[in-house]
Each structure stands twice: as C-alpha cells, then as structure tokens.
Amino acid sequence: MSHDIHVTFPGGKRVDAALPAGHVVRTDQSPANGGAGSAPEPFELFLSSLATCAGIYVLGFCQARGIPTEGIELTQRHDVDPATGHLKRVAIEILLPPSFPEKYREAVIQSAARCKVKRLLADPPEIAVSAGVVAEH
Numbered sequence: 001m002s003h004d005i006h007v008t009f010p011g012g013k014r015v016d017a018a019l020p021a022g023h024v025v026r027t028d029q030s031p032a033n034g035g036a037g038s039a040p041e042p043f044e045l046f047l048s049s050l051a052t053c054a055g056i057y058v059l060g061f062c063q064a065r066g067i068p069t070e071g072i073e074l075t076q077r078h079d080v081d082p083a084t085g086h087l088k089r090v091a092i093e094i095l096l097p098p099s100f101p102e103k104y105r106e107a108v109i110q111s112a113a114r115c116k117v118k119r120l121l122a123d124p125p126e127i128a129v130s131a132g133v134v135a136e137h
Contacts, residue, residue: 012036047090051076053115054092061111065104071097074112 006018013035017025027042029035040048055074062069072095079089094112096105 014038015042047076047078050090050115050117050121051092053117054094054112057111057115058094058108061104061108067101067104068099072100 003020005020008016008018010016013029013033015027017027019025025045026039027045028037028039029041030037033041035041051074054076058072058074059069061067062072075093075095077091077093078087079091080086081088092112094108096108100108
C-alpha cells in the first residue's frame with residue numbers, strides 16, 4: 001500500500017508537501033537561513049510531530065476515561081550538542097492540573113510514551129533516496 005507525498009517548490013526557500021488526504025504542509029526556512037519565515041522549517045515540523053503525537057495519545061487516554069483535558073499541556077524540550085548541532089535528547093513533560101486523578105498519572109505518561117512517532121524513532125525504517133526523470137508534458 002503506497003501513501004505518496006508529493007513535494008513542490010513554490011518559490012524562495014519554500015517547500016510544500018501534498019499529502020494523500022488532500023492536505024498541504026507548507027514549509028519555509030527562517031530569515032536567518034535565507035527564507036521568509038512564512039511557515040515552519042521542516043525540522044521543526046518533524047519535532048512537532050513527536051510532540052503532537054504524544055498529545056493525541058494523552059487526549060485519547062483522557063477521552064476514553066472521561067477525564068477533562070482543560071489545563072493539560074505538553075512541553076517538549078530539545079537538547080542539542082553545541083559542537084555538532086545534532087539533536088541529543090528530546091524530553092516531553094505532561095503538565096497536569098491538580099484536578100487530574102492521581103491514580104492515572106503514571107498511566108497517562110505510559111500512554112504518551114507509546115506514541116507512533118516515538119516508536120518509529122526507536123526502530124527506524126530504511127530510508128532510500130533515488131532520482132528519476134520527470135516525464136515531459
């Protein structure tokens with residue numbers, strides 16, 4: 001089963017990705033990196049996919065138990081090696097309101113830790129890059 005994403009270059013440092021469901025993810029580089037800063041940079045989207053994936057697992061956990069999500073927040077922090085610029089650690093903190101049931105605190109953490117993006121990073125797929133020739137229209 002193929003889930004193709006089609007990438008186009010609309011100008012400047014922008015790169016857009018058309019997803020199978022009809023959504024378009026727009027990216028740009030920051031002004032410091034030669035772009036206009038009109039959209040997130042691709043790596044920011046990658047990092048936010050981890051945070052929002054954990055968030056959807058927290059949301060589902062709460063909804064399944066009838067726990068209100070008002071006052072729940074997630075904060076994701078990134079540790080980068082200053083010498084290499086490589087991402088060394090990602091930490092996600094779930095901020096729970098005092099009203100959150102104590103008996104579910106550890107379980108909501110475990111739920112967020114099962115997010116699909118995190119699991120993919122733990123067991124990454126092979127990524128193959130190739131080039132072809134565009135057919136003339």
